Amino acid sequence: MLGAIEAGGTKFVLAVSDDDFNIIERVSIPTTTPVETFKKVFDFFDNYQVSAIGIGSFGPIDVNTSSDTYGYITSTPKTAWENTDFIGLMKDRYPVPMGWTTDVNAAALGELSYGAAKGKTSCLYLTVGTGVGGGAVINGEPLEGYGHPEMGHILVRKHANDSFDGNCPYHSDCLEGLAAGPAIEKRYDKKAQDMTDNKEVWEIEAYYLAQALMSYTLTISPEKIILGGGVMKQTQLFPLIRTEFDKLLNGYVQTPDLNDYIVPPALKDDAGITGCLMLAQRAL
Amino acid sequence: MLGAIEAGGTKFVLAVSDDDFNIIERVSIPTTTPVETFKKVFDFFDNYQVSAIGIGSFGPIDVNTSSDTYGYITSTPKTAWENTDFIGLMKDRYPVPMGWTTDVNAAALGELSYGAAKGKTSCLYLTVGTGVGGGAVINGEPLEGYGHPEMGHILVRKHANDSFDGNCPYHSDCLEGLAAGPAIEKRYDKKAQDMTDNKEVWEIEAYYLAQALMSYTLTISPEKIILGGGVMKQTQLFPLIRTEFDKLLNGYVQTPDLNDYIVPPALKDDAGITGCLMLAQRAL
Ligand SMILES: Nc1ncnc2c1ncn2[C@@H]1O[C@H](COP(=O)(O)OP(=O)(O)O)[C@@H](O)[C@H]1O
Numbered sequence: 103m104l105g106a107i108e109a110g111g112t113k114f115v116l117a118v119s120d121d122d123f124n125i126i127e128r129v130s131i132p133t134t135t136p137v138e139t140f141k142k143v144f145d146f147f148d149n150y151q152v153s154a155i156g157i158g159s160f161g162p163i164d165v166n167t168s169s170d171t172y173g174y175i176t177s178t179p180k181t182a183w184e185n186t187d188f189i190g191l192m193k194d195r196y197p198v199p200m201g202w203t204t205d206v207n208a209a210a211l212g213e214l215s216y217g218a219a220k221g222k223t224s225c226l227y228l229t230v231g232t233g234v235g236g237g238a239v240i241n242g243e244p245l246e247g248y249g250h251p252e253m254g255h256i257l258v259r260k261h262a263n264d265s266f267d268g269n270c271p272y273h274s275d276c277l278e279g280l281a282a283g284p285a286i287e288k289r290y291d292k293k294a295q296d297m298t299d300n301k302e303v304w305e306i307e308a309y310y311l312a313q314a315l316m317s318y319t320l321t322i323s324p325e326k327i328i329l330g331g332g333v334m335k336q337t338q339l340f341p342l343i344r345t346e347f348d349k350l351l352n353g354y355v356q357t358p359d360l361n362d363y364i365v366p367p368a369l370k371d372d373a374g375i376t377g378c379l380m381l382a383q384r385a386l
Numbered sequence: 387m388l389g390a391i392e393a394g395g396t397k398f399v400l401a402v403s404d405d406d407f408n409i410i411e412r413v414s415i416p417t418t419t420p421v422e423t424f425k426k427v428f429d430f431f432d433n434y435q436v437s438a439i440g441i442g443s444f445g446p447i448d449v450n451t452s453s454d455t456y457g458y459i460t461s462t463p464k465t466a467w468e469n470t471d472f473i474g475l476m477k478d479r480y481p482v483p484m485g486w487t488t489d490v491n492a493a494a495l496g497e498l499s500y501g502a503a504k505g506k507t508s509c510l511y512l513t514v515g516t517g518v519g520g521g522a523v524i525n526g527e528p529l530e531g532y533g534h535p536e537m538g539h540i541l542v543r544k545h546a547n548d549s550f551d552g553n554c555p556y557h558s559d560c561l562e563g564l565a566a567g568p569a570i571e572k573r574y575d576k577k578a579q580d581m582t583d584n585k586e587v588w589e590i591e592a593y594y595l596a597q598a599l600m601s602y603t604l605t606i607s608p609e610k611i612i613l614g615g616g617v618m619k620q621t622q623l624f625p626l627i628r629t630e631f632d633k634l635l636n637g638y639v640q641t642p643d644l645n646d647y648i649v650p651p652a653l654k655d656d657a658g659i660t661g662c663l664m665l666a667q668r669a670l
């Protein structure tokens with residue numbers, strides 16, 4: 103039996119499955135304080151005898167196995183969770199192997215195993231929501247090095263018609279500062295979902311996302327790019343992004359047909375928890 | 387015995403080594419036409435009985451093993467070499483296993499095995515010369531996906547004091563178009579090596595390179611970034627790049643100490659050929 107935790111900033115999804123990844127139970131709990139939240143996590147997993155647990159967490163997290171704070175959520179803006187020894191707390195209660203990576207790396211792994219990138223060895227998963235976060239799988243492995251990717255903060259060029267300064271506390275007008283949901287809403291002082299018909303909103307958004315996808319493509323050449331998160335519910339963005347991407351890249355490198363390359367998650371909201379189950383199995 | 391070819395646009399370096407990578411013979415030949423160049427390659431390797439050959443080539447090249455043109459140099463600006471079946475020609479003559487990747491991936495592998503990134507599992511190698519080319523090793527494997535990285539063409543923001551439009555035929559003002567050696571020389575109409583004392587030249591250069599390194603760091607989080615190529619002979623660039631990188635990233639993610647993170651190649655001009663020998667061994 104495998105355990106999985108998709109630890110998001112808003113909610114935790116907990117699941118157990120059999121060894122073939124058939125889900126036995128699954129619950130969703132709100133992310134409140136660590137004490138409260140871990141109590142619920144323990145209440146759930148105490149009912150099962152899992153042989154491994156896979157965890158995909160919001161971050162930043164420490165993924166460096168040679169670091170003293172490996173397994174911690176580190177300098178997150180969610181201050182109650184700063185310096186939380188996630189893996190330590192879990193291992194104290196369940197002395198089983200644990201997989202540990204970012205929520206977006208887990209989602210990429212889920213999509214690679216059972217979703218839009220099935221049969222591939224690499225893919226990139228970008229969520230465009232409250233923030234912009236990216237993960238990837240390369241040669242079947244979640245992408246980590248000194249730390250984990252923070253693709254949402256790469257720099258992009260300002261759109262000529264965009265007078266919004268950006269709202270990233272670190273970089274002002276990085277990708278996240280210009281293209282995450284809250285940036286869109288601050289730029290127009292309106293909910294994003296209420297501007298579906300405003301062409302300019304989505305052209306500017308596509309301009310920023312296409313620049314980022316160009317940069318990721320030139321840097322890691324993934325076989326598939328999967329775009330999820332609340333903002334991508336505006337599905338009219340997909341063709342706009344593909345057109346802009348094509349224009350920017352200007353044929354310099356070959357990619358798969360863009361309709362197959364820049365796609366929504368096939369597992370929808372299950373990409374993350376599926377990836378966490380894969381992480382559990384890999385930890386065995 | 388292992389064989390290696392570092393196939394550059396200007397010259398080919400050919401080497402054979404024993405199984406412990408001790409070089410037995412090594413020659414350098416100019417890159418002219420494929421017919422002439424391969425004749426010299428064959429003249430060299432015909433003297434040895436190699437059990438595998440590793441090739442790091444200028445590009446673009448096809449690294450996709452499921453493609454019909456795997457092992458080809460494809461759409462290179464060096465037109466005589468367009469659509470050259472490099473691996474095919476080599477395999478016809480030497481039916482041994484062959485490793486095949488870009489020259490910069492090979493250099494990254496060399497530096498990871500014996501150079502600046504020894505003991506790490508990941509590093510990024512960027513050459514700033516006639517063009518800007520990047521390669522990487524991740525989890526010990528040369529970075530490839532649908533194709534290979536073309537990191538030199540990511541977009542950067544123009545420096546406020548730079549009125550040069552950029553000279554990339556595909557993107558005008560991408561990194562290569564603004565920061566490769568020929569771009570520097572076109573901007574000032576002067577040889578780069580004759581402007582060592584002109585502070586502005588290197589501040590602008592550092593500004594572009596630091597943006598690119600920020601983007602690579604956020605995207606793949608390598609343990610080490612190695613900067614080689616003719617332009618990096620201007621070693622005053624290293625501290626300028628580190629300072630600008632630090633300013634741009636603004637503490638958002640942890641990196642190694644920048645003096646250990648952004649460094650010159652330890653193997654100097656041997657990074658590529660060393661990596662090619664490693665490729666040969668891996669092909670066995
Ligand atoms: N239907 C929608 N259309 C456009 N934007 C949306 C939509 N739903 C949510 N968003 C934006 O996405 C953000 C939430 O992102 P989401 O991915 O759902 O959550 P989170 O990033 O917190 O995990 C909201 O702040 C809002 O700006």
Ligand SMILES: Nc1ncnc2c1ncn2[C@@H]1O[C@H](COP(=O)(O)OP(=O)(O)O)[C@@H](O)[C@H]1O
Nearest residue numbers: 514515516517567568578579615616617619620
């Ligand atoms: N000492 C130097 N200082 C600054 N730039 C240099 C120097 N030497 C070479 N360059 C630049 O680097 C380019 C050559 O790059 P190099 O890496 O040596 O070769 P290639 O990229 O062709 O393999 C030249 O066009 C020149 O612009």
Ligand SMILES: [Zn+2]
Nearest residue numbers: 255270273276
């Ligand atoms: Zn940012």
Ligand SMILES: [Zn+2]
Nearest residue numbers: 539554557560
């Ligand atoms: Zn370019």
